[in-house]
Amino acid sequence: MSVLQSAMAAKNASIYLAAVSTSIKNNALQAIASQLKEHAKTIIDANTVDVQRSQQENLPAPLLKRLKFDQARINEVVAGIESLITLPDPVGNTLLATELDDALTLYKVSCPIGVIGVIFESRPDALVQISTLCLKSGNAVLLKGGSEAKETNKILAEIIYNAGVSAGIPENWLTLLETREDVTAMLKMDDYIDLIIPRGSNAFVKYIMDNSRIPVLGHADGICHCYVDKDADIDMAVKVVTDSKVQYVAVCNATETLLVHKAIAPQFLPLIEAELKKYNVAIVGCEQTQKIINVNPATEDDWKTEYLDYKLSIKIVDDVDDAIHHINRYGSKHTDSIITTNKDTAKKFMDLVDSGNVFWNCSTRFSDGFRYGFGAEVGISTSKIHARGPVGLEGLVIYKYKLIGNGHVVDDFAKGKRNFTHKKLHTRCPL
Amino acid sequence: MSVLQSAMAAKNASIYLAAVSTSIKNNALQAIASQLKEHAKTIIDANTVDVQRSQQENLPAPLLKRLKFDQARINEVVAGIESLITLPDPVGNTLLATELDDALTLYKVSCPIGVIGVIFESRPDALVQISTLCLKSGNAVLLKGGSEAKETNKILAEIIYNAGVSAGIPENWLTLLETREDVTAMLKMDDYIDLIIPRGSNAFVKYIMDNSRIPVLGHADGICHCYVDKDADIDMAVKVVTDSKVQYVAVCNATETLLVHKAIAPQFLPLIEAELKKYNVAIVGCEQTQKIINVNPATEDDWKTEYLDYKLSIKIVDDVDDAIHHINRYGSKHTDSIITTNKDTAKKFMDLVDSGNVFWNCSTRFSDGFRYGFGAEVGISTSKIHARGPVGLEGLVIYKYKLIGNGHVVDDFAKGKRNFTHKKLHTRCPL
Numbered sequence: 001m002s003v004l005q006s007a008m009a010a011k012n013a014s015i016y017l018a019a020v021s022t023s024i025k026n027n028a029l030q031a032i033a034s035q036l037k038e039h040a041k042t043i044i045d046a047n048t049v050d051v052q053r054s055q056q057e058n059l060p061a062p063l064l065k066r067l068k069f070d071q072a073r074i075n076e077v078v079a080g081i082e083s084l085i086t087l088p089d090p091v092g093n094t095l096l097a098t099e100l101d102d103a104l105t106l107y108k109v110s111c112p113i114g115v116i117g118v119i120f121e122s123r124p125d126a127l128v129q130i131s132t133l134c135l136k137s138g139n140a141v142l143l144k145g146g147s148e149a150k151e152t153n154k155i156l157a158e159i160i161y162n163a164g165v166s167a168g169i170p171e172n173w174l175t176l177l178e179t180r181e182d183v184t185a186m187l188k189m190d191d192y193i194d195l196i197i198p199r200g201s202n203a204f205v206k207y208i209m210d211n212s213r214i215p216v217l218g219h220a221d222g223i224c225h226c227y228v229d230k231d232a233d234i235d236m237a238v239k240v241v242t243d244s245k246v247q248y249v250a251v252c253n254a255t256e257t258l259l260v261h262k263a264i265a266p267q268f269l270p271l272i273e274a275e276l277k278k279y280n281v282a283i284v285g286c287e288q289t290q291k292i293i294n295v296n297p298a299t300e301d302d303w304k305t306e307y308l309d310y311k312l313s314i315k316i317v318d319d320v321d322d323a324i325h326h327i328n329r330y331g332s333k334h335t336d337s338i339i340t341t342n343k344d345t346a347k348k349f350m351d352l353v354d355s356g357n358v359f360w361n362c363s364t365r366f367s368d369g370f371r372y373g374f375g376a377e378v379g380i381s382t383s384k385i386h387a388r389g390p391v392g393l394e395g396l397v398i399y400k401y402k403l404i405g406n407g408h409v410v411d412d413f414a415k416g417k418r419n420f421t422h423k424k425l426h427t428r429c430p431l
Numbered sequence: 432m433s434v435l436q437s438a439m440a441a442k443n444a445s446i447y448l449a450a451v452s453t454s455i456k457n458n459a460l461q462a463i464a465s466q467l468k469e470h471a472k473t474i475i476d477a478n479t480v481d482v483q484r485s486q487q488e489n490l491p492a493p494l495l496k497r498l499k500f501d502q503a504r505i506n507e508v509v510a511g512i513e514s515l516i517t518l519p520d521p522v523g524n525t526l527l528a529t530e531l532d533d534a535l536t537l538y539k540v541s542c543p544i545g546v547i548g549v550i551f552e553s554r555p556d557a558l559v560q561i562s563t564l565c566l567k568s569g570n571a572v573l574l575k576g577g578s579e580a581k582e583t584n585k586i587l588a589e590i591i592y593n594a595g596v597s598a599g600i601p602e603n604w605l606t607l608l609e610t611r612e613d614v615t616a617m618l619k620m621d622d623y624i625d626l627i628i629p630r631g632s633n634a635f636v637k638y639i640m641d642n643s644r645i646p647v648l649g650h651a652d653g654i655c656h657c658y659v660d661k662d663a664d665i666d667m668a669v670k671v672v673t674d675s676k677v678q679y680v681a682v683c684n685a686t687e688t689l690l691v692h693k694a695i696a697p698q699f700l701p702l703i704e705a706e707l708k709k710y711n712v713a714i715v716g717c718e719q720t721q722k723i724i725n726v727n728p729a730t731e732d733d734w735k736t737e738y739l740d741y742k743l744s745i746k747i748v749d750d751v752d753d754a755i756h757h758i759n760r761y762g763s764k765h766t767d768s769i770i771t772t773n774k775d776t777a778k779k780f781m782d783l784v785d786s787g788n789v790f791w792n793c794s795t796r797f798s799d800g801f802r803y804g805f806g807a808e809v810g811i812s813t814s815k816i817h818a819r820g821p822v823g824l825e826g827l828v829i830y831k832y833k834l835i836g837n838g839h840v841v842d843d844f845a846k847g848k849r850n851f852t853h854k855k856l857h858t859r860c861p862l
Contacts, residue, residue: 011457014785015755015759015783015785017786018782018783019779019782019783024780037651047532056466062799091563095460098803098804099802100797100802100803105791106803106804113815114785146500147599150495151755160791172715180509183441193816194815194816209644210644213640213641215482215815215816216812226784231837236838238837239485239838239840240838240840242840243841243842247842248841249840258697285685297755324446328446340530343862346835346862347862348726350833350862351449351450352449352450353447354446354449354545355831356831356832357831357832357834358831358832358834358835359833359836360833360834360836360862361835361836361838361839362535362834362835362836362837362840363839363840363841364492365841366531366535366833366834366836366839366841367832367841371531371841371844371851372529372537372832372852373529373531373537373851383646383713384544384625384626384646384829385543385625385626385646385816385829386816386817386819386829388798388829388830388831388832389830389831390832392768396817398815398817399819399820400781400786400788400789400820401785401787401788401789401795401798401803401819401820401821402789402790402791403788403789403790403791403797403798404790404792404793405662405789405790405791405792405793405797406667406792406793407666407667407670407671407792407793408671408792408793408794408797409634409670409671409673409674409793409794409796410674410679410794410796411674411676411678414678414803420802421806422804425486431774431777431779431781431791
């Protein structure tokens with residue numbers, strides 16, 4: 001099938017998938033989990049081919065590590081699917097019920113978005129996670145993985161697709177695209193694809209956003225900040241900033257810039273410098289920072305850079321407003337934390353920092369769907385509409401209005417023969 | 432100010448507007464209503480200039496009618512603002528609260544989107560409606576109206592802006608753009624504008640959607656359908672289809688195509704033909720329709736056309752699946768109604784028709800924010816994400832996650848020293 005045919009077939013499948021019952025979807029998820037376990041050897045063999053080829057092609061070690069899909073990984077994704085089965089179905093929930101008139105009732109009911117296009121690099125577990133999240137939320141999915149993992153992705157997609165269909169999920173609910181050209185084609189298919197979820201590097205996500213009219217759910221940069229206020233508990237500040245920076249540096253919710261109130265800087269900066277030295281964190285700082293601790297100068301570019309490394313930029317600010325202004329200017333609307341004992345200052349920071357996740361007295365590293373208790377996670381969104389922050393199943397659904405009448409016509413209301421009652425109800429939509 | 436400066440100033444205003452209290456916002460709305468009443472004469476005079484110039488420029492009569500902004504219109508928009516004051520504030524609602532650990536609590540809190548760009552044709556009341564909706568939901572707004580209404584828009588924007596600022600709304604919360612070039616510039620400012628709401632013709636909305644990376648809330652086409660099932664109550668079907676077609680033909684929720692089950696067509700078609708003849712509705716039909724009633728042939732283009740006129744296309748379908756397939760192929764995801772006495776058939780139709788509004792035994796003309804009981808309406812969206820169908824205030828807000836801790840760090844959880852509790856709470860966010 002061409003990409004166009006695949007997209008049209010996915011759109012058609014999505015129509016029927018929208019009405020598949022929770023029990024069929026959960027049975028399908030169970031079948032997928034069983035089949036992945038049963039075919040573990042085939043999957044591992046396919047992955048070995050990918051790993052060996054990538055080693056010969058000198059794929060860097062961290063990417064090789066992410067590519068590896070062994071029995072431990074299989075166990076992990078199976079556990080993820082089993083936890084997904086226990087989550088409530090996000091489809092078919094009555095979000096609002098209003099009586100408009102006698103025997104004329106409006107229901108707002110959650111439903112799937114339709115067709116999700118997913119483009120991911122390297123990690124084959126993303127394929128399993130996102131395809132099962134799409135299934136649970138009743139969406140059809142077009143997938144394109146990285147070429148390094150092509151054998152692994154192929155066998156995973158085949159197992160997942162077949163297990164789904166055998167359990168009653170409509171045909172063509174999942175399609176694996178093969179080439180880079182397929183992705184270019186997919187980005188143009190706004191008639192058939194409703195949402196694109198890219199998982200990969202900043203440059204990769206930006207490319208997707210710049211080359212498609214289809215809405216994109218995700219984030220490019222993750223430039224997160226900690227702001228240590230003048231009223232901060234200093235010991236707490238050292239602990240939270242250190243965790244935010246070094247607990248895992250290669251991720252989007254790690255802190256890249258530390259903002260420090262000028263009144264507390266002389267006392268705080270030497271302490272954080274000493275602590276971060278233990279982890280070999282390279283520090284660059286603004287002019288005022290350089291007067292207090294011995295660091296290299298930070299340039300304008302540092303405030304815009306996601307290091308993803310043992311490196312931190314520090315800026316001294318006049319007050320919380322200055323900190324808020326810096327974050328809204330240079331941040332990526334991802335996650336920013338204030339450390340203070342002053343509730344009013346915390347409230348101001350949390351209200352005025354325009355990010356999906358605003359924290360008080362805790363590490364930016366908490367910004368994550370699993371830590372938030374969402375179970376499964378589609379990704380983290382820095383968008384301003386639809387879904388923001390860590391996105392679970394609810395980011396894969398929308399709603400439709402169902403209006404049930406008994407021959408009602410607008411003309412009767414326009415002529416004043418009937419009047420709207422607009423009475424709030426607490427009933428589920430009967431169909 | 433240039434458009435860039437206006438957009439940057441609006442973004443800055445939006446940050447502070449996000450934290451303005453409900454009472455200040457409602458006072459501002461009250462001040463706007465008072466000032467509009469007080470300056471009625473100035474507004475009407477400005478409108479007279481617009482109307483006279485437009486008459487000289489031979490603006491068509493229906494557009495002239497929409498342009499007119501007299502005392503009655505002023506009373507209408509003032510009544511609208513007063514009703515908006517009574518609606519609950521959509522900002523600051525706790526949507527979810529979860530204990531992650533002792534003294535570590537996650538809140539999901541509704542907040543404004545940021546800066547809304549609104550582009551509207553002709554009707555000056557759109558300026559009043561949308562700017563006050565933006566204010567109530569805490570969003571800054573950039574407005575561009577049609578040039579026919581430029582004097583009216585200018586005075587309305589001035590009154591609304593000043594009344595808002597005098598009541599405590601941040602400066603630059605509203606800016607009226609002046610030229611067509613300003614719109615072109617605005618569509619490129621995705622760094623500062625978070626959402627575009629276009630109100631106008633199909634071609635106009637499509638142009639906006641094709642020329643901006645900023646998300647667009649609205650609809651281009653409104654190709655709505657009625658499907659008369661084999662199990663329909665024939666009298667009800669005649670009544671509902673007639674209302675859907677003729678109650679007001681120039682609007683997006685009027686029915687453009689009638690689908691009729693082949694088993695009921697011989698009985699139903701002559702009746703609907705006779706009824707629609709009373710309103711001089713021109714009918715085109717498929718081949719099978721032409722065998723039953725004397726109508727002109729419909730072409731492929733008819734299924735894709737929004738007539739906005741006393742014209743209807745009719746197609747005979749094999750069954751409800753055929754009807755669903757036609758609607759999903761040719762419709763515009765707006766509003767579609769089934770007339771049937773069979774609940775299972777209705778359920779299938781409502782589940783599988785991929786439109787924002789799916790109706791059973793009632794007129795497509797009910798698809799409207801006021802009729803739905805939402806009070807104020809931003810517009811009707813045919814998007815698949817964020818907001819769908821008639822959009823009220825809730826379409827102008829999103830949410831942020833606020834995490835409140837006491838020095839919590841991820842490392843303690845990673846090392847197993849602490850465990851997530853993920854306990855659902857029913858408390859409001861304390862800040």
